[in-house]
Amino acid sequence: MSRPTVKTDFSGEIPKGTYGPAMHLTETLEGWRNLRPVINNNICNNCGLCYLVCPEGVIFDEKNKMDIDYGFCKGCGICARECRKNAITMEKGDAANE
Amino acid sequence: MLKRLDKEEYFYGHKGCGGCGGSLAVRLALKVLGKDTFVVLPAGCMSAVGFVYPQLCFGVNALISPFASTAAMLSGIRAAAKSLNIENCNVVGFAGDGGTADIGLQALSGAIDRGDKIIYICYDNEAYMNTGVQQSSLTPYGARTTTTPPGEHIHGSINSKKNMFEIVAAHHIKYAATASIGNIPDYIKKVEKAKNTNGTSYIHIAAPCPTGWGIDSSETVAIAREAIECGLWYLAEYEDGKYKLNKDVKEFTSIGIYLKKQGRFKHLTEEDIQEIEKQRDNQIKFIKERYI
């Protein structure tokens, strides 16, 4: 399941009037994050609750395995808080799950 | 439930605070409504975080309306869709509590009166959060906002929440409901109903704001759930002229514990909490007499 991606070819032009294209992303938001959610796929039962509760929509099911778009994850921690299996932990440092 | 949702994300890359309840409400509704949707957002958190050119975060047609004009623009879009034979589309608005219960109420009333086929979703975070937490008419009693600063003389907001659900139902609207991000399956069902309503529909969703409420960003969904459990929020519907309480909570959890988890209520005294309990009991009595 693909997530929207950043337009790398954006020229910086402005349209005539405030008529913009839909889903036009020019920057990611990983810099907002202090902690990053890490899914333990051994515990995860793919119930999809984390996908439902994520305000950013960055959690998704990739071939029956939950995955996270870290480009746009702000690390709010709702997924970890709500996971009934405690399969998600909030971890420090961005090297943990690259 | 999961299968009924559109797999695409239609609200993505927005600059809402981490753990924002409002953005979750918007995201989920759009996953119910799907790609053939026109969205109107007034000035407020969701427009401020979703539309800063060049970062445009809606995957469907969307625009920002003047603050007071959510419902009027929705109506205009629906009228145009009708006259241009653009059938099978959803026209949905997402406005905050201030944008709905204060400045946007006139336009909302007009749209319901016309019976326009639009969906109006109020994401209620109980204050003007986008401008830095000022009181709205949906700010609960006792809450600290920057315009209801608690002190020795006044303990936060002295107003109670306007009952938007009742106000809207009094128009004999086709479909109205209260919802909460603390109960997502219920919310999804209600958005589906709204989608299939042939006339105006209104959903009032409790959507906590971690920043304004003074809670951890991970607690948004949990605190919304707790509000239902302690009886300060309720899930109900108004359909075919009848009220229905969706969840009759038999025994309430502690209001004191719910309130004290939130920075905005930290200052409340025991008497204040008792007053809020009293208000809850009156509200529940009113609902039960009327809805069940």
Place this chain on the structure above:
Amino acid sequence: MSNKVFVSGNEAVAIGVKLAKPKVIAAYPITPQTIVVERLAEMVEKQELNAEYMYVESEHSALAAVMGASVLGARTFTATSSQGLLYMAEVMHYASGGRVPLVMMNANRALALPWSIFGDQRDSLSMLDSGWIQVYVEDAQESLDMIIQAYALAENKEVLTPVMVNLDGFVLTHTYEAIEVPQEEQVDKFLTDFKLEGKMDLENPRNLFFSSSPADNIRFKVQQHQAIVASREIIENLDKQYGEITGRSYGGLVTGYRTEDAEIILVTLGSITGQVRDVFDVLRTRGEKVGVVKIRFMRPFPEKEILELCRNAAVIGVLEKDISFGYHGTVYTNVADALKNTNKRLINFVGGLGGKNISQKDIEEIFSGLKNIDKITNTVNFIGLGV
């Protein structure tokens, strides 16, 4: 084939709107505009006009509704007046900034307080900076013709700016006269179907009316300014094209009357112009070299044209139905700027406020003021105070 009808200015507007075939009409009633929307509602009921007619709860909502409809690709119409126009103020800036090609009729009427339903031009002139193109018409025929031209202008790709057509309240909106109604084919030839490139589209979704950073914001504002500047030429061209098709054109931004050799010129706005021409014709028979400049567009402002029309005159008066309290009439301020590099004598006459009739005698007194300008010390001179 001639198609003459005897109608009021309001009805002429409604007929013009009908010929432009809008898809969505939203309006809130306010005297003296109401008849326009009443007639349109009747046309919709009789199915002479295939449009959605929305009754709305306020002018603010009326303009917001037609904005929403417009960006979905529907031609729209709304009308207002006075307090209603001011209630729309927020949405007016919104629409021009969003480059939404709306057409709105405004019945010029005084602003409260004191309460008054009678005509003056303080309402629209106080909205001069809202980014709309503003045109002022003189009679019912021009009202109809300008509504149709306004659509072509607003929707022109280079312009993409809302247009407000102003009619003097009562004096024009409620006065009946014979007008020629253009044939549908003539209008269809002049006015093409509504097309908006950036419109919302299910196949190609859009995000509209967004916010921008300060760095980008000024670029949008420059565009907006340039579009209205560019509209000057387009206004002239459209007027000519309209003339070729219907036989009626109005001179574009501004029209001069007996200005060629005029030593004294009075600049006017709106329906008072005809009466000034009448008085000045009489003065001409007495050998007075007088002329009239009728401003049609306040935005874009015809500065070059005014300079050109006034080139032989030594004394220029501006007669207007508004006042920017503490300074001049707004029209005067604009005219004075257009003539700033000349050594002409300028003077401002303000009359007709709150609906006060401007009489033949008032205009004769204005002339005598212009003739004896050395005796007048004030820049702003209120007329009609004596009676």
Place this chain on the structure above:
Amino acid sequence: MTEVTFLGRGGQGAFTTSRILGAAASLYENKFALSFPSFGPERRGAPVFAYTKIDTVPIRNRSQCEYSDYIVVLDESLYDENLHKKLKPHGKIILNTPKEKSSPDIICFDATKVAQEYLGTAITNTAMLSVLVANTGLVSKDSLLAAIKYDMPLRIASKNQKLAQYIFTLTKGVGL
């Protein structure tokens, strides 16, 4: 330019009459006309002035009529000596009254009676307009009849046309 003032009460059709006269002149004859009410809120029963200006050249002066060539008074209770001051030299007042004329610049006609007979109601506007037209020749009879048909709803137009025609037979030759 000829200026006519119609004076009636709200609901008596003074403005309709001014419009019919204007339409008769500008749609059915080679003339120009402006018709307009006294501006302001419309209130049933209140005195209403309506005006018609007629000329052979386009009328550019849209200001209110200060002095009239004719003042047509639809309702006798609205007659007032001061109306004479609003007449141009040689102007006339045309008054709906069963009484005889009291002044050389008044033409009297009992329109109420005729209106009752032809329309079944005391709406005197068409009758008084017809008296004006028949006496002054401001427009032709045919133009007047055409304008009545143009302005009035179908169901009352023909009754009013018959009434107008009758008045022409009555007042023809009265002259001014």
